[in-house]
Amino acid sequence: MDAERWQRIQRIFNVALSLSDAEDRESYLREACDGDGELEAEIAAMLDEDSRPDSLLDQGVEQVAGSMLGASAPPPGTRIGHYSVKRLLGEGGMGVVCLAEREDIGGTVAIKLLRDAWLSPTRQRRFQTEQRALAQLNHPGIAHLYDADTLQDGTPWFAMEYVQGITLTDYCRKHNCSIERRVNLFRQACDAVRFAHAHAIIHRDIKPSNILVTDDGSVKLLDFGIAKQLDALDGSSGKTRTVLRMMTPAYAAPEQLVGDEIGVQADVYSLGVVLYELLTDRLPFDLSNLSPLEASSVLHGDAPVKPSEHGTASAGRAQWADLDVLCLKAMHADRARRYSSVEALIRDVDHYLGSEPLEARPDRLAYRVGKFLHRHWQVASVLAAAVLVGAVLSVFFTIRLSAALDSAVAEASRTKRVQQFMTNLFQGGDALAGPREDIRVIEMLERGAETVETLASDPPVQAELLHNLASIYQQLGKLGAADALYAQSLERRRDYFGEESAEVAESLVAIGILRIDQARLEDGEALVRDGLVLAESLLAPEHPTVIAASLALGQTLRERGAHDEAIAILAQTVERQAATGNASMDQAAALSELAKAHYAAGHYDDSASIYRDVLQRHRAIVGNAHPLVAGDIASLAAIEQDLGYYDKAEMLAREALAINERYYGVESPHTADNLTSLGRALLYQQKYEEANEALERALAVQESAVGPSHPLVAEAVNELGNILAMQDRFAEAAANFQRSADIYRNVHGDRHYFVAIALSNVAYMQMKQGDYDQAEALFRPVIRQFTDALGADNVNTGIARIKLGRTLRLAGRYADAEIESFAGYEILAAQASPSISFLRAARDDLVLIYEATGQTEKAAGFRQEIAALDNDATH
Amino acid sequence: MQLENNNDRPSLDDLFSAIYEELRRLAFVVRRNEYAVTLNPTALVNEAWLKLADSPALTFESPLHFKRIAARAMRQLLVDAARRRLATKRGGGADVQWVTLDESVHQLAVSEIELIALDEALDELAAAEPRQAEMIECRFFAGQSVAETAELLGVSEATLARDWRSAKAWLAQSMRQTG
CATH class of the missing domain: 3.30.200.20 (Phosphorylase Kinase; domain 1)
Incomplete structure (x- = not known):
């Protein structure tokens, strides 16, 4: 049918319709069609259809859908x-x-x-x-x-x-479950989600109807229909595309509603809503009849009514306060302020169930005391209130922080020590689990430490608390305080358990590691060795304390440059651990240490092959897209970087970054770390713009994740400063170092040696710009600061003096320069590997100074030393 | 059918599967005879489109543009389904015989042949007057109101009403001939 004919049909049809009399119609039709019988029949048929009701087109599409897509199923008996x-x-x-x-x-x-x-x-x-x-x-x-x-x-x-059960919400209603029971069921659901995340699978559709409770009360998570495999090769460059599915928006995270990239926090959000509903029997928001964008703006608006305000089941006021915090933190509209992972959520659920303080809770004295009373009301009632307050502080801080100092933090601290032994920029800091509000934590710890004093009647507990407090101080970088507390703990353990005890061994090892943090490597090594010998004499070789001591000794040896010994003991530890035949995660950790030792020794091939082994182990356990895997890849990137294969380093850094971005979302401290390594790899390929961009992104991510004045930001700023310095952009670099100094001052106080490290960098930039007077004016107080905080013989003091020596030499003040360079040289030569760059710099400076001042014999001595080292290096 | 970003097969595919799932839900509601009290089916379809239209994964010039595409998708989907069902009924060698669960539904149901005939007649109509074929898609497959469809096609409501009547009558007679 062509357009012209159809026009004609319509014209005749419409005129015919206007004629009400059937005969009129018929005669009009005959006349209009003018002998075209086919046309006439067609229009007559149309008129006929027009008079019938209920043509298919009048029925509506729902009937068609009902028929064409109707429920059909294989009948019973089908195979x-x-x-x-x-x-x-x-x-x-x-x-x-x-x-x-x-x-x-x-x-x-x-x-x-x-x-x-x-x-x-x-x-x-x-x-x-x-x-x-x-x-x-x-x-x-x-x-x-x-x-x-x-x-x-x-x-x-x-x-x-086949899961036979009813939905979580129905179950709770039917059994009239207590709050405690509800939270327990919720925790089970969280655990299933946690497990999925550990395998890099995001569920994306968590809601009560997907959580069933079976008759025996166990929880099953269902419907992974729109789950997201984080490492799925979907060619979408890490972007999680919106799933077009008519999911009810009630449980969707705001970022899901607007189609942003989503990470594990989307599931955390949904779990939060589920908890809300479990506690209150209602949804936090009425999002019905809203488009996703509208719904998302509602979620970003006012916070929902606290669950406690319409809680249905009975719970005490304090419990409700905790449940409010737990629930609202899980379902915070801003994903950076949610629990960063389901693990973190579970930890707080466990704290709630154990009547311990929540990690999400602001630290308030009354709150902690309240917790203690709830948990130990029998004990509490017989204790004097004054003692109680203090005891609460220490006990709970210990519990809370040791729980928080999970493997991530331990790993972070280890990695840090490797990375920057010379600058000791140790933060103790996974921002996710580490202390957010350092200053307040410190205040609480101080009061806690005072009160532990009063627990003299129970020496083993007192010693244990002191030990734990010390380790927290150590993580916070308060090494002096940690030292004093470890010493007290050791003393009490000696008195109570005797010299020959596993507890004393533990203390010795811990103090040894502290000495290493203090850059007192020799003392540290001696203590760790004593601890290890003692532990070995008392415990089986595969006992965790022995293994931990061995690993610590391996680290110590590596850090003082005794690479062969380090490798030997770490290899032995790995073997012992393999003999236990279990704990593959621990094995991977020990292997990582060994790989680090090989790395430090410059055995890049060995190191890389062990890292690849570790990578494989991790992949087998946690899948391809887990942060652990990203960590291993990042290590391999570091090796390529050192070998000068910057393109490979870049590729690996990007791979690690992609994994962490998918796992944590784009804005997390973890991705910031990867961005930093990526920035370094780019820098060495002279891709300055990209490098700066990566580092600035790292900085922005850190700032938004932890706030502008967090030590992690200081570290990122510091890195950016280093890179600017490498590009000879000294003034900009100095501004960055100054900013990190300000942050450290703010967090740790004026006298902390981190401040001195940052200021020393500022001074060095001034020297680079030829401003020797200003540099000297800054170096001198910095050296005093190091001496006060760490001691006159500390490596940091030595490094600063070497830098000052160079400044003075460049200024032509050879006599003053000689004093500083030589002092710095002596401090470092006694402790550090002879080949480190600062010692090389000191030797070079001294040769020049001696030559300039006519002390040719001394100059020759250092020349020889330099030649011997170069010779060593070539063999 | 043109999507905003050409060759964006995944987006189109997402659109199809989303509409499919929505239609199945709709079918389910119809079968349970609950739709009268819960949602009127057209509103349900509209709601689906609202959700889709807000989805950043798919970009469209305008909501109207989107609805036109969705209407076409819906038609294609239902007709494809009808063809599959027909093939299976005529002995497609399946090892599983799928049965309709509720026979009462089957009685008021539209037959596959009817729907396929409609599809073919629509193609023929489109050859003569594409705008009217689109009108049918919007009014019938997408359940749009007269006003909405008129806006969509850029015609007056009176024109639309007249076109609707003649197109409907013509399609019906054409289908009867085929059937």
Whole structure:
């Protein structure tokens, strides 16, 4: 039919319609069609149809949809693989789920079939994603996958564990569960989500109807239909695209609603809403009838009504206060202010269940005392209040912080020591778990330490608390305070347990590690050795204390440059650990130490091959997209960087960055670390702009993650300063170093040696700009500061004096320069590896100074030393 | 059918699967006969589109543009489904016989042949007057109101009402011939 003919048909049809008399119509039609019989018949048929009611087009699409896409399911008795269908369990957008029985060996399963699989690759992919997720996730809280295949007509299916239960919310209502029980069930759900995250799978659709509780009260997480495999090769360069699915917005995180990239925090948010609903029997917001964008702006508006304000179940006021904090922190609209991971959420749930202070809770005295009373009311009632307050502080800080100082922090601290032994920029700091409000923490710790004094009647507990307090101070960089407390703890342990005890061994090792932090390597090594010998004499070689002591000795040796010895002891430790045949994570940690030692020794090949082994182990345990894996890749990047393969380093750094971005989201301290290494790799390829961009991004991320005056920001600023310095942009570099000095001063106080390190960098930049007077004016107080804080023989003091020596030499003041350079040389030569750059610089300076002042013999001596070292290096 | 970003097959695919899932939900509601009390089906479809339209993964010139594409997608999807069903019914050699769960639904149901005939007739209409074929897609497959469809196609409501009547009558007679 062409357009002209259709025009004609319509014209005649419309005129005919206007004629009400049937005969008129007929005669008009005949006349208008002018002998075209076909046309006449067609229009007559149209008029006929027009008079009928209920043509298909009047029915509405819903009827068509009902017919074409109607629920169809395999009838009972249908065979699917080894299974025989019993009945339909349910259907959803994705397909149908049937109950089926395994024919040969019995057993009931649920079979999920993807109806109309042909329709779109997206749906097939999602179906496969769910199948893969279930196959990967072997966890009691997640249905197991048994079998999967495709029917002849192309319908994919998989068989999974049949979960017989009711939804979490229904369960709680039906059983009228207490708050305690609800929180316990919630925790189970969290654990399943945590497990999925550990395998780099984000669920993305957590809601009560996807959380079932079985008759025996165990929780199962269902429906991984839109789960996101973080390492899925979807070619979308790390961007998690919005899933077009008509999910109810009630449980979706705001970033999910607007289609932003999402990370594990999206699941944290959904869990928060689930908890809210469990506690209050209602949703935090009414988002019905809102578009996703509208819903998102509601979520970013006022915080929801606190659960306590319409809590239905009974709980005390203090408990409600904690539940408010827990719930609202989990579902904070700003993802940076949410729990950063499900682990962190679980930790606080556990704190709640154990009546311990929440990590999310602001530190308030009354709160802590309240917690203590709740947990130990019997004990508390007989204790004098004055003692109580102090005891509470120390006990809970100890508990809280030691829980918080999880492996991430331990790892961070270890890595730091490797990275920058010379500058000792140790922060103790994973911002996620570490202390956020250092100053207040310190105040509390001080009061806590005072009160531990009063616990003299219980020496082992007192010693344990002192030990823990000390380790916290150490993590916070308060090495002097840590030292005093470790010493007290050791003294009490000696009195109580005797010299020959595992406790004393533990103290010795801890103090040894502290000495290493203080850059007193020799003392540290001696103490760690004593501790190790003692521990070995009392405990089995694979005992954790022995292993820990061995690892510490390995680190010590590595840091003082005794690489061969370090490698020997670490290799032995690795072997011992392998003999225990378990704890593959610990093994990987020990191997990492060994790899670091090889790295420090310059055995890049050995180091890289061990790191690759560790990487493989980690991948086997946690999958491809876990931060641990990113850490290993970042180490490999560092090796390539050192070997001068900057392009490879860049590639690896990007890989590590991508993993962490997917895991934590783009804005996390972890991604900032990766950006920093990426920046370094780019810098050495002279890609200055990209390098600066990466580092500035790192800085911005840190600033937004932890606030502008956090030590982590100082570190990023410092790095940016280093890079500017390498580009000879000394003034800008100096401004950055000054800023990190300001931050450290703000956080740690004027006299802390971190401030001195940063100021020393400022001074060095002034020297580089030829401003020798200003540099000297700054170096002198810095050296005094180091001497006061760390001692006259400390390596940092030595380094600063070497730098001052160079400044004075450049200024032509050879006599003054000689004093500083030589003093610095002596301090460092006694402690550090002869090949470190500062010693080389000191020797060079001294040669020049002696030559300029006619002390040719001395100059020759240093020349010889330099030649000997160069010779060494070539062999 | 043109999406804003050409060759963006995944987006189109996402759109299809989203509409499909929404239609299945709709079908489910219809089958349970609850739609009268919960949501009117057209509103449900509209709601789906609102959600989709706000999705940043798909970019469209305007909501109207989006709705036109969605209407076409809906048509294609239902017709594809009808063809598949028909093929299976005629002995597609499937190892599993899918059955309709509720026979009462089946009785008021639209037959596959009917829908396929509509699709073919629409193609023929489109050859003569593409705008009217689009009108059918919007009014029937997408359940848009007269006012909305008129705006969408840039015609007056009176014109639309007249076109609707003639197109409907013509399609119906054409389908009867095929059937």
